[in-house]
Amino acid sequence: MLVLGSSLDDFCILISLAQCTARTSEFQLKGDYLIGGLFNIHHSNVSVYHDRPEFTDCSSQPFILSSYRRFQLMRFAVEEINNSTNILPNVSLGYQIFDHCSDAQSFPEIFNLISDNGLIQPWHEPHKNLSKVIAVVGTYTSTETRTVAPLFMMNLIPMVSFYGAASSVFSRKKNFPSFLRTVHPNKDVIEVIVKILQHFNWRWVAFLNIDDDYGNDGRTLFINMIKDTEICLAYTKALDSNTDYTPVFKQIQAQRIHIVIVFAPEWTAEALITAAIQLKIKDKVWIAGDAWSLNKKLPTEKGIKSIGTVLGVSQPVVTIPGFSDFIYSSKSQNHCENAEQQLFCNQVCSCSNLSAEDIIAADPSFSFPVYSAVYAIAHALHNTLQCGSGGCNGNITVYPHMVLAQLRKSNFTLLNRSIEFDENGDPKHGSNSIVFWNHSGDAEKVGFYHYDPLLNFYINNSKIQWYTTGEVPTSQCSQECSEGYSKMYDGIHKCCFKCEICPNGTYVNSTEDPYKCINCKETEWSAEGSTSCSLRVVEYIPFTDSGAIVIMVGACTLMGLTLAMSVLFAINYNTPVVRSAGGPMCFLILGCLGLCSLSVFFYFGKPTTSFCILRVLPFILFYTVCLACFVVRSFQIVCIFKIAAKFHKINSWWMKYHVQWLVITVAFLTQALLLLIAYSCVPPKPYNETVWYPDKIILGCDINLKALSGPLVLLLSLCSLCFIFSYMGKDLPKNYNEAKAITFCLLLLILTWIIFSTVYVLYRGKYIPTLKALAVLSSLYSFLLFYFLPKCYIIIFQSYKNTQQYFQSLIQNYTKTISQ
Numbered sequence: 001m002l003v004l005g006s007s008l009d010d011f012c013i014l015i016s017l018a019q020c021t022a023r024t025s026e027f028q029l030k031g032d033y034l035i036g037g038l039f040n041i042h043h044s045n046v047s048v049y050h051d052r053p054e055f056t057d058c059s060s061q062p063f064i065l066s067s068y069r070r071f072q073l074m075r076f077a078v079e080e081i082n083n084s085t086n087i088l089p090n091v092s093l094g095y096q097i098f099d100h101c102s103d104a105q106s107f108p109e110i111f112n113l114i115s116d117n118g119l120i121q122p123w124h125e126p127h128k129n130l131s132k133v134i135a136v137v138g139t140y141t142s143t144e145t146r147t148v149a150p151l152f153m154m155n156l157i158p159m160v161s162f163y164g165a166a167s168s169v170f171s172r173k174k175n176f177p178s179f180l181r182t183v184h185p186n187k188d189v190i191e192v193i194v195k196i197l198q199h200f201n202w203r204w205v206a207f208l209n210i211d212d213d214y215g216n217d218g219r220t221l222f223i224n225m226i227k228d229t230e231i232c233l234a235y236t237k238a239l240d241s242n243t244d245y246t247p248v249f250k251q252i253q254a255q256r257i258h259i260v261i262v263f264a265p266e267w268t269a270e271a272l273i274t275a276a277i278q279l280k281i282k283d284k285v286w287i288a289g290d291a292w293s294l295n296k297k298l299p300t301e302k303g304i305k306s307i308g309t310v311l312g313v314s315q316p317v318v319t320i321p322g323f324s325d326f327i328y329s330s331k332s333q334n335h336c337e338n339a340e341q342q343l344f345c346n347q348v349c350s351c352s353n354l355s356a357e358d359i360i361a362a363d364p365s366f367s368f369p370v371y372s373a374v375y376a377i378a379h380a381l382h383n384t385l386q387c388g389s390g391g392c393n394g395n396i397t398v399y400p401h402m403v404l405a406q407l408r409k410s411n412f413t414l415l416n417r418s419i420e421f422d423e424n425g426d427p428k429h430g431s432n433s434i435v436f437w438n439h440s441g442d443a444e445k446v447g448f449y450h451y452d453p454l455l456n457f458y459i460n461n462s463k464i465q466w467y468t469t470g471e472v473p474t475s476q477c478s479q480e481c482s483e484g485y486s487k488m489y490d491g492i493h494k495c496c497f498k499c500e501i502c503p504n505g506t507y508v509n510s511t512e513d514p515y516k517c518i519n520c521k522e523t524e525w526s527a528e529g530s531t532s533c534s535l536r537v538v539e540y541i542p543f544t545d546s547g548a549i550v551i552m553v554g555a556c557t558l559m560g561l562t563l564a565m566s567v568l569f570a571i572n573y574n575t576p577v578v579r580s581a582g583g584p585m586c587f588l589i590l591g592c593l594g595l596c597s598l599s600v601f602f603y604f605g606k607p608t609t610s611f612c613i614l615r616v617l618p619f620i621l622f623y624t625v626c627l628a629c630f631v632v633r634s635f636q637i638v639c640i641f642k643i644a645a646k647f648h649k650i651n652s653w654w655m656k657y658h659v660q661w662l663v664i665t666v667a668f669l670t671q672a673l674l675l676l677i678a679y680s681c682v683p684p685k686p687y688n689e690t691v692w693y694p695d696k697i698i699l700g701c702d703i704n705l706k707a708l709s710g711p712l713v714l715l716l717s718l719c720s721l722c723f724i725f726s727y728m729g730k731d732l733p734k735n736y737n738e739a740k741a742i743t744f745c746l747l748l749l750i751l752t753w754i755i756f757s758t759v760y761v762l763y764r765g766k767y768i769p770t771l772k773a774l775a776v777l778s779s780l781y782s783f784l785l786f787y788f789l790p791k792c793y794i795i796i797f798q799s800y801k802n803t804q805q806y807f808q809s810l811i812q813n814y815t816k817t818i819s820q
Contacts, residue, residue: 026075026330031094033398035078035377036113038100038138038148039071040064043267058101066266066296066363068354070162070370071097074137076326077374087375088382090391100139100148110148114157134403135160135377137370141265142167142213145179153178156401160376162369163291167217171424178404180425182369182376183315184432184451186214189290190221192313192432192449193261195457196287197231204234204475206257208248208272210264211238218263218289233482239268245275252281259285259475266292266363277303285473288312290432294365299441308467310437311446317433318368318415324360331356372419379419380406436464484508484529487515501529504694522688525695536690539766540699541604547770548604554777555600558784562594565788572795577802580738581791582633585660589629590788592622593780603773612684612701615769619776620711621671626783627718628667630742632660634725637738667718674710682707692764700768722746741787748782 042061078093098109113133135158139145145165152159153176161170161181168185170176197205207222209215219236226233234257237248252260262269269292276284285308288295293312298304331354383406385392411420420428434447447459466473481487485499486508502508502517507530509518520526524533541548569578569586578586599619602611687702705712726742756775760768794801 026071027097027099029075029078029094031078031082031092033091033134033381034094034096034132035074035374036133036136036138037071037074037095037097038109038136038144039067039074039097040101040139040141040144041068041071041099042101043067044102058099061101062267064267065354065358066365069359069362069364070366072327072330072359073320073323073367073370074374075330076320076323077371077378079326080322081375081378087378088385088387088392089389091381091385091387093378093381096133100144102144110151114151114155133157134381134398134400135407137162137373137377139165141165142170142217145170146213149176149179156404158377158380158400158404158407160373160407162373163366165214167213168221169213169217171426173424176425178400180376180407180421182373182419182427183290183366184430185426186218187221188451189313189432190218190225190263192434192457193222193287193289194225194229194231195449196311196313196434196459197226197259198229199457199459200472202259202285202473202475203230204232204255204257205259205261206235206237206252206255207233207261207263208237208239209262210268211240214265215239215263222261222263239264239272241271243271245272246279249276249279249281252284257475258283258473259287261287261289262292263289264291266295269295270298273298273304273307274301276307277301280306282306282308283467283473284308285467286310290314290365292365293435294363294443296361296363299437299443304437305439309464309473311464312435312437312443313449314433314435314443315366315369316431316448317364317445318371318417320367320371320415323367324356327359328356331359368415368417372414372417375412375414376407376410376419377403379410379412380404383409434459438465481510481514483510483531486517502526504528506530507532522690523697527695534695536695536697538697538699540606541766541769542606543604545604545770547767548773551770551773551777552601552604554781555597558597558777558780559594561784562590565784565792566590568792568795572802575795575802576804576806577791577794581788582629585629585633585664586788588664589626589783592625592629593784595622596626596780597777600773600776603769603776607686607699607701609683609685612686612703613679615701615772616684616703616708617675617679620708620715621668621675623779624671624711624715624718625664625668627715627722628664630745630783631667631718631722631725632663634722634739634742636660637726637742667714671711671714674714678704678707678711689764696766698764698766698768719746719749738787741790745782745786748786749779752778752782 041064042058043064044058044061074095074097078095081087082092096113098112100109113136116132136152137160139148139161141163142165145159145161146167146169149159149170156178159176159179161179161183163183165179165181166183166186166189168187170179170181171185197203207219209219215238219238223233234255235251237243237251239248262272264272269288273286288310290313292298293314294317299310304310380403381398382392384398384402385394385396387393408421408425411418413419418429422428429451431448431450433445434449435443436446438444444463446463448456449458450456461472481497481499484507485501488498488500500517505520505526506517507520507526508514508516509531520533523536525536526533543549543552566587569581569590572578573583582589596619599615599617602614605611682704684701684703687700689698689700692698722742723746726739726746728739752775756771759771800806
């Protein structure tokens with residue numbers, strides 16, 4: 001549970017010292033149920049980086065008149081509902097509205113909306129300590145909404161947006177389950193813009209958008225929608241408060257772009273168009289998004305006619321009866337905060353100098369979406385409370401998720417317009433108007449686009465007064481392809497020439513040779529559609545890697561175990577268990593296992609020639625000795641043991657001439673000679689893997705398997721012989737079956753290298769040395785744990801089995817069995 005401390009309250013409570021007669025604030029209204037409101041009456045347009053957390057005082061930021069008008073519309077809608085007998089009879093709606101002017105520094109008011117007496121209830125207790133707020137209207141932009149929405153989604157508080165939260169991301173109900181909007185998403189607006197381009201056969205355009213979630217989403221949708229059309233995006237630029245418009249317009253002029261789409265809120269659009277006027281940009285067709293197409297300030301700017309023709313997509317302008325009277329009445333009351341009233345942060349307008357005429361004449365964009373958002377919430381509450389003509393059910397405790405459920409089912413008519421949401425929380429019905437800024441400074445409707453039930457698009461060309469004095473402007477082919485594309489003349493291509501994207505590993509330098517994709521160097525890489533190459537990331541496993549440390553600790557542990565077992569066997573050298581395990585041969589095997597483990601340490605660190613040699617040499621050479629020992633040991637255990645009773649002379653001959661040591665010596669010398677030949681012909685060397693990963697260089701060792709075929713064949717031969725001999729001993733006495741232990745160890749060995757080989761075929765990343773070191777260590781531990789460890793256990797914990805009498809009885813019983 002989150003507790004909002006008194007410091008936050010102290011910080012955010014504002015006490016007005018102004019003298020006024022009003023009893024209430026425009027931002028607050030008490031009621032049985034509260035609706036939250038988030039409006040950017042002011043807008044913080046400049047990103048300032050602080051070295052400590054700071055709160056933004058919205059009243060000190062630039063004032064947005066059109067947003068203030070929408071703010072008043074919410075107040076009007078609530079008052080109208082409270083005065084109505086048809087909806088929520090005998091139930092009063094209140095509101096708590098905040099001036100939400102910043103993307104990331106206006107959180108106190110959000111916490112105020114979702115808290116109850118300073119407490120924010122966690123998700124697992126949804127029905128306790130909830131705020132009185134049953135739903136929220138707002139916020140204004142996609143970035144603001146994406147920042148604060150998760151806080152409302154936590155308890156499924158409905159959040160009904162009416163304007164800039166038009167990004168496609170909010171249609172994902174998995175991420176935003178309680179988000180709805182009464183304005184069409186960016187997808188629909190971009191669809192209208194594409195229709196306009198196709199209607200006038202404009203193919204070469206620029207797309208300028210605000211650099212936030214709203215603008216970038218619009219640009220992405222636009223790019224996706226024109227993929228299968230003849231429209232080319234000649235230039236695109238993300239705008240912010242620090243954008244220098246001079247190079248932007250220079251680029252547009254240089255590429256001879258005559259169609260400029262501006263997908264941005266009104267403050268960004270105002271800065272852009274003002275810059276165009278100042279820079280004397282002429283003869284363009286400007287296509288405005290629905291955020292600024294009904295702007296009231298720009299059409300009256302001096303020089304606006306010189307920039308060309310302005311078309312736009314807008315929400316239909318709906319006259320809301322009674323709103324003007326409400327504004328006149330409201331302004332006559334001179335609402336302000338009296339000296340005794342405490343207000344939470346960002347509930348101060350500082351707009352007392354506005355007249356009612358100023359508010360009414362402001363940009364009417366998104367007025368009806370605000371109005372319908374409040375009514376949708378009211379209808380949802382009406383249904384939740386099971387209201388009828390006689391009143392509402394006062395015994396029902398209303399929770400936000402209950403209102404959300406009814407909101408999703410919304411289906412009512414408001415001012416002859418159907419209000420209904422689809423499965424994504426987007427409006428199911430509606431239309432967009434196509435407007436033209438005429439010479440009188442008005443946004444004149446010249447067309448429309450209906451979404452439902454049937455798509456219907458229309459533009460009355462005769463109403464548009466083009467800067468070309470009657471003729472529809474044309475768009476010309478650009479001299480430039482988009483970044484990362486090379487030009488390829490074909491005769492008949494989209495936008496006069498074909499733009500071919502440069503593949504991975506190549507880039508195009510438009511200033512030197514725009515017709516060729518240049519290959520990157522071996523030490524460089526590039527993604528598809530690059531304009532330059534980047535250095536590849538060099539990867540290898542350092543000694544400090546966690547996996548490397550674990551394996552090296554395992555190798556050290558193995559050496560420690562071999563030493564400990566050698567000491568234990570030396571102390572108990574003359575006991576039957578040690579003698580049966582191989583006697584002096586045990587020390588040779590344990591020593592070779594320890595020497596083999598040395599190769600593990602050379603799999604880590606930056607590969608060098610010596611490291612590459614020592615990765616393989618110790619393991620192959622000394623593992624050959626181990627396998628040779630087990631070959632002769634398994635032969636002794638099985639063959640000699642089985643025929644000793646019938647052919648005693650063979651066993652004597654074997655022991656007299658020490659044939660086992662001869663076999664081991666021959667195997668060792670043969671392997672040493674084969675390795676010397678292999679390393680003399682093709683020695684291992686460092687190798688850079690550049691094929692599997694285009695953006696990386698994997699440092700490894702180039703080990704020629706053909707050159708090592710001799711040593712590997714010898715290893716496989718010894719392994720096969722050992723397996724054959726040990727398998728033959730599967731029916732030896734249970735307590736004297738060394739052959740079974742050897743067979744099991746060999747099976748583990750074979751399985752280990754089969755798994756490694758499979759992984760090696762499928763994966764060639766930097767962790768291959770780690771996997772190979774692990775395979776080597778597994779090969780060593782298989783013999784140590786499953787051959788020697790059981791014998792250590794008998795020596796330490798089952799000493800009664802480590803006697804001559806016990807072993808002699810086993811041998812005699814087995815000899816009698818096979819002689820019968």
